[in-house]
Amino acid sequence: MHVLDLDYMLGLLPILLGYLPLTLEMAGAGMLAALVLASLLAVVRVQRTPGLNALAMLFISFFRGTPLLVQLFLFYYGLPQILTFLVAINGITATILGLTLHFSAYMAESIRAAIVGVDRSQTEAALSIGMTQGQLMRRIILPQATRVATPTLMNYFIDMIKSTSLAFTLGVTELMGATQKEAASSFLYFEAFLLAAIIYWIVVEILSWLQRRLEKRLNRAYQR
Amino acid sequence: MIALHGITKRFGTHSVFEDIDLTLEQGEIIVVIGPSGTGKSTLLRCINYLETPDAGRLTVGDLSLDVTRASRREILALRRRTAFVFQNYALFANKSALDNICEGMIVVDGLSKAEAHVRGREILERIGLADKANAYPASLSGGQQQRVGIGRAMAAKADVILFDEPTSALDPEWVDEVLSLMKQLALERQTMIVVSHEMQFAREVADRVVFMDEGRIIEQGPPDELFTNPRDERTQRFLRKVLANNPVV
Numbered sequence A: 001m002h003v004l005d006l007d008y009m010l011g012l013l014p015i016l017l018g019y020l021p022l023t024l025e026m027a028g029a030g031m032l033a034a035l036v037l038a039s040l041l042a043v044v045r046v047q048r049t050p051g052l053n054a055l056a057m058l059f060i061s062f063f064r065g066t067p068l069l070v071q072l073f074l075f076y077y078g079l080p081q082i083l084t085f086l087v088a089i090n091g092i093t094a095t096i097l098g099l100t101l102h103f104s105a106y107m108a109e110s111i112r113a114a115i116v117g118v119d120r121s122q123t124e125a126a127l128s129i130g131m132t133q134g135q136l137m138r139r140i141i142l143p144q145a146t147r148v149a150t151p152t153l154m155n156y157f158i159d160m161i162k163s164t165s166l167a168f169t170l171g172v173t174e175l176m177g178a179t180q181k182e183a184a185s186s187f188l189y190f191e192a193f194l195l196a197a198i199i200y201w202i203v204v205e206i207l208s209w210l211q212r213r214l215e216k217r218l219n220r221a222y223q224r
Numbered sequence B: 001m002i003a004l005h006g007i008t009k010r011f012g013t014h015s016v017f018e019d020i021d022l023t024l025e026q027g028e029i030i031v032v033i034g035p036s037g038t039g040k041s042t043l044l045r046c047i048n049y050l051e052t053p054d055a056g057r058l059t060v061g062d063l064s065l066d067v068t069r070a071s072r073r074e075i076l077a078l079r080r081r082t083a084f085v086f087q088n089y090a091l092f093a094n095k096s097a098l099d100n101i102c103e104g105m106i107v108v109d110g111l112s113k114a115e116a117h118v119r120g121r122e123i124l125e126r127i128g129l130a131d132k133a134n135a136y137p138a139s140l141s142g143g144q145q146q147r148v149g150i151g152r153a154m155a156a157k158a159d160v161i162l163f164d165e166p167t168s169a170l171d172p173e174w175v176d177e178v179l180s181l182m183k184q185l186a187l188e189r190q191t192m193i194v195v196s197h198e199m200q201f202a203r204e205v206a207d208r209v210v211f212m213d214e215g216r217i218i219e220q221g222p223p224d225e226l227f228t229n230p231r232d233e234r235t236q237r238f239l240r241k242v243l244a245n246n247p248v249v
């Protein structure tokens, strides 16, 4: 047993922090794409769009019903064997794609619940003055549903940041991959992974703090 | 002119009403009364296409449509010519009083935000809520919310405003301010169909009172005549019951 090598950790810190932007970028891109896809899925589910609704249900069921790691391997290693144009896909893109599909399935259900939660009479009011379904969604329902769903969506974002570490299994040198490489050359596995854990932890704590502030603001919305 | 011809509505196998005919002249004010469950709300909702009628013809101004063959465009056009005031106000919770009123002008009529706000503020003035422009529905009293609901309908410049029991969800203290706003609209000869149990209001404001029972228009006429001299036995029974609770002076 050895004592914690703090000097090594301090030296490693700037190196690992250098990989943080990539982690945040993958999560950020995944989140934005997932929000768009999840909103579309939710609207299809709420409006029970013929045909599309069944597809959306299948999609949601599959991506919630299988592990993210399996999905990532399927996209990165499996699919290119069948769809040969995907051979050029890199690990980062595959990760973002996987995170998007996986998390959009979960997020779609929260957004759907939030949409259904908006008082039905507002829908009738909007229709009664001649608004179209699209205008109703964009201007009345989604703004309110977004507020209700935001805390849950923030949780998914936090989860997504942690899940970017799986990109390591697709050969991407992100925070986790870099830690692994550093540890393998120094043999100081405990220090290296502890430091990686602390970095994730701090990022998540900052986001949780933002989330609490945001929630307070959202609770005050529309009350003035 | 507003005309309903042979309007029929069923929910599954349950027929709410069949073959309803009703005609209003421009500027006419009709109050519809009748026991609950009779189909008054459903009738109003059919005129606005919140319910899809099963048969008949609807005419509002220069638009006339066969309900069995109405296209989406025609339905939108019909809704733009009719406005609805809901029992539970149904304001947009994410919009201020002013924005509730302006929403339709901007989104449906295509006015610029600035133009809409000018008209919106005029309407706020008329409904006595000029100082509440930026207030959200959650911070308004029931009476204020319903006045905004009426303001939203006024903004639509509809050929007819349909009121579905606009005061029956209100605490008694707020009823008068809503009724007096409706009276003001009546004085301006805004065409309207009002479903209400406010007999005093019907007496003072209606050009014609329509009594509905079990999905049928039993009788109709000027309030003086219908209230003092109802011909049908069902009308007599209904009026006796209602007027016993709320005598009309």
Ligand SMILES: Nc1ncnc2c1ncn2[C@@H]1O[C@H](COP(=O)(O)OP(=O)(O)O)[C@@H](O)[C@H]1O
Residues within 6 Å of the ligand: B011, B016, B035, B036, B037, B038, B039, B040, B041, B042, B043
């Ligand atoms: N969405 C609906 N589905 C099924 N039945 C309905 C629906 N809306 C109303 N009804 C029925 O239609 C009849 C008339 O209702 P309604 O128009 O609300 O009456 P009123 O407004 O006169 O009280 C009632 O028997 C009611 O149960």
Ligand SMILES: [Mg+2]
Residues within 6 Å of the ligand: B040, B041, B042, B165
């Ligand atoms: Mg009713």
